[in-house]
């Protein structure tokens with residue numbers, strides 16, 4: 001039986017490098033999925049479109065974007081869900097349901113209804129899902145299979161850490177995508193919040209609106225033990241303090257295509 005290969009595309013450096021590595025090894029995926037929470041930075045959406053066009057140009061399938069829907073079948077963003085529920089993304093409270101509901105479930109739903117996967121499972125096969133954990137985050141590559149999927153961590157097999165991923169993207173002549181995450185992600189570092197405020201004040205305002213709207217008891221705000229609103233007020237004076245934090249675009253521990 002022919003392998004059926006699905007790439008869970010996260011929109012960041014690792015998953016982009018994974019596509020480059022597949023191309024360099026003449027491995028063609030059958031499906032590339034990106035789950036959109038509705039809250040990526042503008043440059044991430046542009047890069048996903050560019051990468052999708054590159055995929056088509058090399059004979060890969062285009063990147064298909066999937067999104068969570070509400071009970072009526074209408075697309076819904078994580079921001080809408082938080083505003084309506086007067087809450088913050090669950091990661092603010094120490095849970096991962098925001099990434100499960102808005103990243104994992106839409107991908108699972110798509111594949112569950114994808115005819116090649118249905119046929120493959122009927123014939124007793126498992127779909128190969130490629131996960132873009134790199135060689136610097138081997139600890140995350142714990143799950144090898146479940147009843148539907150075999151998970152493969154090719155960046156780790158190839159020995160590609162972050163540096164090799166950046167180099168591969170450069171080698172392919174593509175733009176570096178930077179970090180992919182919701183602009184209001186509670187896992188954001190202070191220097192990232194600072195960058196959001198200066199580069200995208202309208203998005204920062206939306207994040208603070210979400211925070212102000214949330215009914216909070218166990219956490220103070222999007223920063224968990226502090227509110228982004230308070231940080232925004234003092235951020236200019238504290239600019240120098242944040243410069244000591246790492247600026248490496250390490251992805252947050254959000255869903256990356258494999259069950260937690």
Ligand code: SF4
Nearest residue numbers: 089098099182185254
């Ligand atoms: S990026 Fe952050 S807020 Fe968005 S789904 Fe992932 S963990 Fe949740």
